[in-house]
Amino acid sequence: MSDKKIPKSVIERIPTYLDFLKQIDLNDNQTISSTSLAQALGLGEVQVRKDLNIIAGNGKPKIGYNMKDLINKIKSIIRSNEYTNVIVVGVGHIGQALANYQGFYEKGFIIKGLFDNNKDKIGKVINNNTIKSYEELGGFCINEKVDLAIIAVPLENAQNVCDDLIKYGVKGILNFTNCILNTEHDIKVRNIDIASMLTKLSIEINN
Amino acid sequence: MSDKKIPKSVIERIPTYLDFLKQIDLNDNQTISSTSLAQALGLGEVQVRKDLNIIAGNGKPKIGYNMKDLINKIKSIIRSNEYTNVIVVGVGHIGQALANYQGFYEKGFIIKGLFDNNKDKIGKVINNNTIKSYEELGGFCINEKVDLAIIAVPLENAQNVCDDLIKYGVKGILNFTNCILNTEHDIKVRNIDIASMLTKLSIEINN
DNA sequence: TAGATTGTTAATCGATTAACAATC
DNA sequence: TAGATTGTTAATCGATTAACAATC
Numbered sequence: 001m002s003d004k005k006i007p008k009s010v011i012e013r014i015p016t017y018l019d020f021l022k023q024i025d026l027n028d029n030q031t032i033s034s035t036s037l038a039q040a041l042g043l044g045e046v047q048v049r050k051d052l053n054i055i056a057g058n059g060k061p062k063i064g065y066n067m068k069d070l071i072n073k074i075k076s077i078i079r080s081n082e083y084t085n086v087i088v089v090g091v092g093h094i095g096q097a098l099a100n101y102q103g104f105y106e107k108g109f110i111i112k113g114l115f116d117n118n119k120d121k122i123g124k125v126i127n128n129n130t131i132k133s134y135e136e137l138g139g140f141c142i143n144e145k146v147d148l149a150i151i152a153v154p155l156e157n158a159q160n161v162c163d164d165l166i167k168y169g170v171k172g173i174l175n176f177t178n179c180i181l182n183t184e185h186d187i188k189v190r191n192i193d194i195a196s197m198l199t200k201l202s203i204e205i206n207n
Numbered sequence: 208m209s210d211k212k213i214p215k216s217v218i219e220r221i222p223t224y225l226d227f228l229k230q231i232d233l234n235d236n237q238t239i240s241s242t243s244l245a246q247a248l249g250l251g252e253v254q255v256r257k258d259l260n261i262i263a264g265n266g267k268p269k270i271g272y273n274m275k276d277l278i279n280k281i282k283s284i285i286r287s288n289e290y291t292n293v294i295v296v297g298v299g300h301i302g303q304a305l306a307n308y309q310g311f312y313e314k315g316f317i318i319k320g321l322f323d324n325n326k327d328k329i330g331k332v333i334n335n336n337t338i339k340s341y342e343e344l345g346g347f348c349i350n351e352k353v354d355l356a357i358i359a360v361p362l363e364n365a366q367n368v369c370d371d372l373i374k375y376g377v378k379g380i381l382n383f384t385n386c387i388l389n390t391e392h393d394i395k396v397r398n399i400d401i402a403s404m405l406t407k408l409s410i411e412i413n414n
Numbered sequence: 415t416a417g418a419t420t421g422t423t424a425a426t427c428g429a430t431t432a433a434c435a436a437t438c
Numbered sequence: 439t440a441g442a443t444t445g446t447t448a449a450t451c452g453a454t455t456a457a458c459a460a461t462c
Binding site for chain 2: 005006011012014015016018019041042077078079080084086093094096097098100101103104107108109147148171172173174178180188190192193194195196197198199200201202203204205206207
């Protein structure tokens with residue numbers, strides 16, 4: 001990356017910007033101002049201006065930001081000019097839902113493989129993906145250059161799977177278990193712990 | 208609430224503390240120090256001490272924190288001495304996975320109702336819950352005093368469902384769509400946008 | 415008493431917001 | 439030129455970390 005590091009807080013907002021920009025007709029609107037973006041997304045307008053300056057850095061006074069350019073800049077930050085390969089490890093209820101999830105493709109992700117160690121599941125087809133044996137994980141990750149993996153296995157297997165994925169060169173993990181994954185290498189991990197989300201909501205309601 | 212407001216950053220960590228405390232045998236260990244907690248959870252020890260002070264506020268020098276007391280304090284913050292009723296609106300792939308999710312009960316949540324507007328789904332039973340018609344939503348929320356709801360409907364219906372839920376007295380919403388929900392009232396919303404999570408991971412990998 | 419551990423006060427850091435200058 | 443809109447610099451705010459005093 002030639003550019004400076006993007007602050008964590010800005011990363012959090014980038015998908016929101018991209019989603020919104022994508023849904024606007026580029027023929028009708030060639031530029032957009034930070035003011036209108038801020039209003040539509042419920043953010044501060046100075047914040048949006050600062051974000052866009054970090055992301056694209058070529059707004060024009062009086063005119064705003066060129067939408068096409070903005071979208072391309074964001075896409076290049078995400079590296080989503082091409083599709084990114086993702087695998088799902090663990091095809092339980094959550095794993096199945098993910099395998100069927102329609103939102104990935106339009107955001108530039110393709111589920112390339114499903115893995116499970118349950119013999120009854122191996123070979124079954126979900127949404128055009130055949131469930132593979134866990135033994136095939138290593139070879140697959142290396143051959144297909146898998147960068148991102150989703151862990152949706154039972155809690156007790158999560159750390160093992162995580163260790164394996166790192167070994168096989170995966171660079172980012174989306175973890176659906178509430179296991180605190182131990183990762184020494186510089187791999188990126190994000191956790192989605194659904195029950196904890198409810199817990200946090202519960203606290204906020206009473207806070 | 209008689210106590211002061213709990214800062215947002217501390218709320219984020221409370222489920223982690225509780226999960227960890229619960230898995231320790233209370234007979235073997237009656238107290239725990241901030242140092243050991245910090246190490247186990249990969250947090251700073253001063254941070255843990257500050258958090259626990261806000262949460263419980265009765266650590267004893269040389270001894271640490273009484274585990275039983277700590278657990279009870281956290282539970283009272285979550286209001287999870289009793290079970291909290293949750294409903295799921297939208298029984299697609301994600302909704303079904305949630306209906307089957309085993310992690311809720313042990314964290315004090317019970318899925319009390321599943322709702323969908325698809326006639327083919329209404330009446331079907333998932334994990335002991337019969338899918339109800341969307342028309343029944345209002346009466347159900349009011350009668351059962353539902354505080355928390357999970358939205359897992361298609362994007363285009365999300366705002367409508369949200370408006371209805373607010374009308375029916377729901378206080379917190381877990382939103383699985385990538386719709387930016389518009390809520391004027393002081394209702395708490397948390398978003399789980401799975402595809403955006405992958406997007407953020409993608410950025411971090413290249414950042 | 416001495417040492418471990420807590421709680422408090424001050425310093426640092428990053429993110430947000432405000433004020434204002436630059437410019438198309 | 440005047441006005442809208444950007445970008446920059448400074449102020450504020452909240453969270454984290456560091457230093458240290460209090461105490462069981």
